[in-house]
Amino acid sequence: MVKLLDEILSSYGGKRAWQEAQQISARQFFGGVLWAMKGHPGALNDVQVTVDLHREHTRQEPFFADGHYTNFTPERVAVETGDGEVVEELLDPRASFAGHELTTPWTRLQLAYFSGYAMWTYTTEPASLLLPGVETEEIGDWVEDGRKFRRLAVTYPAAIATHTPRQVLYVDTDGLIRRRDYTVDIAGRAPSAQYALDFATVDGLVVATSRKIYSTDQDNRKVEDPLIVSIDLKDVTVG
Numbered sequence: 448m449v450k451l452l453d454e455i456l457s458s459y460g461g462k463r464a465w466q467e468a469q470q471i472s473a474r475q476f477f478g479g480v481l482w483a484m485k486g487h488p489g490a491l492n493d494v495q496v497t498v499d500l501h502r503e504h505t506r507q508e509p510f511f512a513d514g515h516y517t518n519f520t521p522e523r524v525a526v527e528t529g530d531g532e533v534v535e536e537l538l539d540p541r542a543s544f545a546g547h548e549l550t551t552p553w554t555r556l557q558l559a560y561f562s563g564y565a566m567w568t569y570t571t572e573p574a575s576l577l578l579p580g581v582e583t584e585e586i587g588d589w590v591e592d593g594r595k596f597r598r599l600a601v602t603y604p605a606a607i608a609t610h611t612p613r614q615v616l617y618v619d620t621d622g623l624i625r626r627r628d629y630t631v632d633i634a635g636r637a638p639s640a641q642y643a644l645d646f647a648t649v650d651g652l653v654v655a656t657s658r659k660i661y662s663t664d665q666d667n668r669k670v671e672d673p674l675i676v677s678i679d680l681k682d683v684t685v686g
Contacts, residue, residue: 451585451599451618455573458622459653465500465574468652470686472497475507475566478677479660486552491562496680498570501578503607505563511555519563521608524556541608544633551634561633564608569641569658569678572616572624580604589617591668596625610639623653628663638663639675650685 456462475496482488490511497506508516510526515534518525525536537543537556544557553561568575576583582602589596596617603612610629617626625643630636645657660676661669 451597452573452576452583454622455576455599455616455618455624459573460648460651462577464651465577468500468574468650468685470497470499471570471649471652471654471683472686473570473654473656473680473683476677476679476681478679479675480673481660481676484550485558487555487558490555490558496566496570498567500571500574503564503567505567507559507562507566510559517559517563519559519567521564521606524560524563526555526559541633547633548635549631549637560608565610566678568609569627569655570680572655575607576601578607580606586615591617591626594619611636624655628667640667640669641676642669647683649683652685654680654683656680656683 459465473496475491475494477492482490491507494507494509498504503521505519506516510517514528515526518527523536523538524540526534528534535556537560540556540560575581581604584600586598586600589598596619599616599618601614601616603609611632614627614629616624619625623643623646627641630638639660640663641658641660643655643658645655646653647656656679658678659674661671662675664670
């Protein structure tokens with residue numbers, strides 16, 4: 448039997464195509480209640496996002512001011528200018544979330560950290576599943592709205608910043624990742640389910656272009672109201 452991860456890679460354009468690509472860029476549009484809850488309504492809506500495919504790095508621009516962009520890695524998040532000036536930076540950013548709950552407001556750098564790792568996690572799939580230290584295992588199937596999904600449990604190493612070390616992917620009969628379950632550890636371990644709704648093929652890579660994120664209940668079912676986050680990507684390019 449073909450392994451589920453191999454099926455996913457094939458459906459997304461093939462392992463070789465993802466290994467040869469270096470970056471994905473797009474115009475990013477955010478919605479949902481999370482941003483206002485965290486004190487930054489509209490802050491990262493309609494900005495340019497670029498993620499590296501072979502290291503964890505995200506850049507989003509403009510960030511609150513023209514000419515300012517975010518520079519995210521797991522160890523450091525900063526706001527910088529095109530001239531190389533560091534406007535502000537935060538080292539060991541994850542430690543700054545100690546004691547946070549879902550409704551705890553974020554600083555601008557905390558916002559950049561969360562958005563940086565989240566957009567990298569989502570946009571680099573499935574390439575990021577091949578990075579050193581990432582472990583995958585197929586687990587039991589799931590039925591939702593009359594559709595059957597195979598599931599892949601993913602365990603990320605400590606070196607990768609993401610929502611939580613263990614996440615679960617739901618894969619449809621076409622080999623596409625349609626749902627991702629996780630807890631948001633930096634926001635009170637809020638249980639969440641992210642749904643991928645639309646896809647585009649760009650230079651041979653299949654990229655999810657529309658996502659919606661919901662809370663989940665005790666039965667692992669999505670709670671449709673309120674919509675926590677929506678993400679739409681336009682003008683996607685592969686570098």
